[in-house]
Amino acid sequence: MPRALEVVAGFATNPGATFTALTASTGTSFTVRGTDATKQAWLLSAWAFNATAGTLRIRSTKLHDFQQGIRNRVTAALTADLICGPRNGAFAQRCYSQDALTVELTGGGAELDTAALLIAYDDLQGAAGRFIDQPTLKKLGLNIVTVEVTITAVATGNFGGAVAVNSTNDNLIANTDYAILGGLTDTRGCAVGITGIDFANLRVGFPCEPSQRFLTQNYFEQVSIAFNAPYIPVFNSANKAATTVDVQTNGAGGTYIIDLQCVQLAPGVGPGMTGAAVAGAAQPGA
Amino acid sequence: MPQIERDHPIGHPAAADTVIGSREHKAWIEQHKWLENARDFPPGHPKAADTPGNLNHLPLVAGVDPLNPHLEAHTGQTPERAAALKEWNRQQAALAKDSAALEPVDANVANEALAAERRRLDVDALTVEQTQEVLARLQRASDE
Numbered sequence: 152m153p154r155a156l157e158v159v160a161g162f163a164t165n166p167g168a169t170f171t172a173l174t175a176s177t178g179t180s181f182t183v184r185g186t187d188a189t190k191q192a193w194l195l196s197a198w199a200f201n202a203t204a205g206t207l208r209i210r211s212t213k214l215h216d217f218q219q220g221i222r223n224r225v226t227a228a229l230t231a232d233l234i235c236g237p238r239n240g241a242f243a244q245r246c247y248s249q250d251a252l253t254v255e256l257t258g259g260g261a262e263l264d265t266a267a268l269l270i271a272y273d274d275l276q277g278a279a280g281r282f283i284d285q286p287t288l289k290k291l292g293l294n295i296v297t298v299e300v301t302i303t304a305v306a307t308g309n310f311g312g313a314v315a316v317n318s319t320n321d322n323l324i325a326n327t328d329y330a331i332l333g334g335l336t337d338t339r340g341c342a343v344g345i346t347g348i349d350f351a352n353l354r355v356g357f358p359c360e361p362s363q364r365f366l367t368q369n370y371f372e373q374v375s376i377a378f379n380a381p382y383i384p385v386f387n388s389a390n391k392a393a394t395t396v397d398v399q400t401n402g403a404g405g406t407y408i409i410d411l412q413c414v415q416l417a418p419g420v421g422p423g424m425t426g427a428a429v430a431g432a433a434q435p436g437a
Numbered sequence: 438m439p440q441i442e443r444d445h446p447i448g449h450p451a452a453a454d455t456v457i458g459s460r461e462h463k464a465w466i467e468q469h470k471w472l473e474n475a476r477d478f479p480p481g482h483p484k485a486a487d488t489p490g491n492l493n494h495l496p497l498v499a500g501v502d503p504l505n506p507h508l509e510a511h512t513g514q515t516p517e518r519a520a521a522l523k524e525w526n527r528q529q530a531a532l533a534k535d536s537a538a539l540e541p542v543d544a545n546v547a548n549e550a551l552a553a554e555r556r557r558l559d560v561d562a563l564t565v566e567q568t569q570e571v572l573a574r575l576q577r578a579s580d581e
Contacts, residue, residue: 178536227499278542279545305530305533307535311536312534325561325562349544389551390548390568393563393568393569403523403526404530
């Protein structure tokens with residue numbers, strides 16, 4: 152199934168107490184991508200990064216109501232999931248093809264406040280990414296490896312400072328698949344994005360929160376378990392130069408050290424993939 | 438020497454030798470008021486409201502060290518360091534570039550084309566330019 156996962160983000164300039172529609176970051180949009188009407192799209196999560204506390208509101212005529220819809224208080228300086236709860240059990244909000252979501256923030260009167268949405272597509276024709284689920288990870292996973300990169304973010308509310316996954320340490324085994332479980336950041340931002348051919352050139356991402364490491368370090372794995380679907384992105388080291396990591400943050404910018412938590416996979420994940428390693432021991436509980 | 442073992446502390450209402458209403462009993466009650474929500478903490482506890490020098494008046498704000506409120510919230514940096522870092526980030530952000538918006542692709546199709554290119558060039562991995570060339574070729578083919 153040509154599954155796709157995409158983090159889209161935006162920013163509001165000096166929203167204050169007024170709900171201000173977010174300007175989508177360059178290359179992203181709050182309009183759900185066009186899919187076959189019989190194929191589902193899902194809002195899996197949403198989070199915001201406010202220097203001043205505010206409220207994130209997501210609404211659409213096609214969702215519950217267009218007055219208040221989904222609105223949640225954003226704590227100052229805490230980039231954490233506000234809806235759906237991708238830990239343990241979770242409930243995804245269904246989205247509709249080409250529906251323009253109205254995403255708004257309140258926050259500080261003299262700052263750039265940012266928010267991000269994680270949207271999944273069951274079948275996005277023409278854009279198929281490579282994703283696995285937890286049982287497949289358990290079956291094919293061999294070794295944990297950290298991919299560390301240093302990113303200098305832009306201060307415009309866009310995703311920026313993209314660097315390749317091998318820009319700091321070029322230690323991935325040639326022509327081998329790696330699952331990205333999640334990641335850690337040392338500095339607070341809104342979203343960490345990972346873009347590559349293996350993700351259909353769409354950006355997968357997770358909250359850029361340094362204090363909730365148990366939430367982000369295996370974020371995609373938790374999302375996959377919570378929604379019972381394959382949402383753990385997989386990339387091949389042959390594409391390392393074109394697989395990039397970037398950050399979206401507020402007007403303060405910042406330098407981020409991102410540690411992506413990856414697992415080397417045995418061969419057999421996708422067509423044309425030939426991993427270099429042999430199968431490892433079974434995981435605990437297997 | 439016989440071993441004397443008390444059943445309960447002196448003054449405890451359940452102790453065999455406690456006379457209810459006695460000085461020992463009243464002292465025990467005073468010492469244990471907190472157990473019945475009459476006190477916040479036992480007398481003399483560093484957090485008890487009536488203990489001299491307690492720190493209960495300090496506000497506990499998220500991310501702020503209550504004993505060092507002058508340090509930046511969450512990071513614990515001194516104001517000087519925080520200001521210097523902010524200035525550094527501002528300068529660096531001005532030099533950083535927005536990420537490019539990419540055309541969505543089918544990963545399986547693209548990977549097949551990239552694998553073929555790697556075989557043709559006899560390399561383990563393509564450069565960014567070589568990858569983009571292959572993707573551009575795919576894009577042109579799909580446009581035609």
